[in-house]
Amino acid sequence: MQVIVLGGGLMGTSTAFFLARRGVKVRLIERGYIGTGATVASFGNIRRTGRNLNQLPLAARSLALWNQSQELLGRDVEFRATGHLRLIFDAEARSDMQTFAEAARPWGFDIDQLEPAEIQRRFPGLGPSAIAASFSPRDGSANPRLVSPAFADAAAHHGAEIFSQAGVPEIRKTEAGFDVTTAQGRFSADILVNCAGGWGPAIAEQFDEPVPLAIRGPQMGVTEPLPHRILPVVGMWARDGGAYLRQVERGNVVFGGGVPQVDVPEGGFAHYDPAGLTRQLTKLVRLCPALADTTIIRHWSGTEGYVSDKLPIMGASGTTAGLFHAFGFCGHGFQLGPGVGDTMAELIATGASETPIDYMSITRFSA
CATH class of the missing domain: 3.50.50.60 (FAD/NAD(P)-binding domain)
Known part of the structure; x- marks a missing residue:
């Protein structure tokens, strides 16, 4: 063959x-x-x-x-099972999280449901105005x-x-x-x-x-290096599109979401659109208020296919x-x-x- x-x-x-x-x-x-x-x-x-x-x-x-990636590939692709924290800021999003948690359980996937005091105890500085969160400890990120x-x-x-x-x-x-x-x-x-x-x-x-597939470009960015204090990947339950962030081991905070993807013409290239930056950063700071005075050093986009x-x-x-x-x-x-x-x-x-x-x-x- x-x-x-x-x-x-x-x-x-x-x-x-x-x-x-x-x-x-x-x-x-x-x-x-x-x-x-x-x-x-x-x-x-x-x-x-x-x-x-x-x-x-x-x-x-x-x-x-992913857990075997270093053994399989013979190199470190920076897979880290740091956990995935998804914050909730309104009742609709909380209902969506609870519906998913109940539906996912028969499939063998359990998520922790956290109340505000537990969020602040385990993840201080993240989502101080959140009314709840979900946490999946075995998930994470890679480069x-x-x-x-x-x-x-x-x-x-x-x-x-x-x-x-x-x-x-x-x-x-x-x-x-x-x-x-x-x-x-x-x-x-x-x-x-x-x-x-x-x-x-x-x-x-x-x-x-x-x-039936459309090509769209995500809206991504990264900050200057900061002291490493954010361990999990952080996201948001939100019907209007939540932002997300993670801090890499070098200290930079990578972020995205919070705004619609940009349409990409056939044969063209995806571009970052600064028009949505204020909206995106407002959601980002809601996840982590300490990022309010941070410098963004780069934006980018890419080509993704959406069926x-x-x-x-x-x-x-x-x-x-x-x-x-x-x-x-x-x-x-x-x-x-x-x-x-x-x-x-x-x-x-x-x-x-x-x-x-x-x-x-x-x-x-x-x-």
Whole structure:
């Protein structure tokens, strides 16, 4: 079996790694540089709280792999299980948290529900006006800038071939499988895996599988280094879109959310929009008032694919034998990444997956 994986983000590199680890011959092809799409723009959040309930088995599989990441990859990608604190500031959000907590329990996921006194005792200085919070102690974060190159290098160590700066691929279905022509050469394989992120629908459409996906850019920023006092990842339960932050070990506070993502034209680039900065920072300071006088040193955005029903595309093609998809993770795919790669490798190598993924099939959009 020969497999071509298109896309060098976390989904593509982890899929290539777990395939190569199974002894499958793999070529990973990335149009630009490894890890510079949605992955590098990510906040780096590894959270299960608030996730679609059907995704919890995949999230659990992925969390187990995050805990093995240094052993698997041979390097530190800064995974830290610092816990995920999600603050609540109004009754609607508290109701949403309690509904999720009750619904998630049968799936094997329990979250701690905290009252104000407990928040201030355990996390002094965070959310002083919060009326409640949830806490998931086993969740945390990792460094988005390190993880895709680490998976790509580890895949190469297991025999995968990695091709970056390959440009937009030309794909042709053949009797034997697929031919892919790129700036780095022409390649053939029995299996093609579409992990192209926001560009995934263009590949799927070539095989009569249109996907309603919009490309949007998150609004991210980072502060100057500060004394390290914020241990957990901090978020917000909010129906209008909550902000979130985390402090890295070097002291900088990475933040995002609080404002809508910016639409990105097809073939264009995502940009940071300063128009929403005041609104974003107001929510950020509500999470941590001590940040009010902090200097912001950089803003950025990136390219993320958002499917119309807010669920990603994952699994086998409904039209073409040998074609598989894993794209469109709607801004919440970072936590799932290793689990996606392991599950896709299992599905491709064995024809089945122990983790249920049928609800993410691309066939849900077929006529």
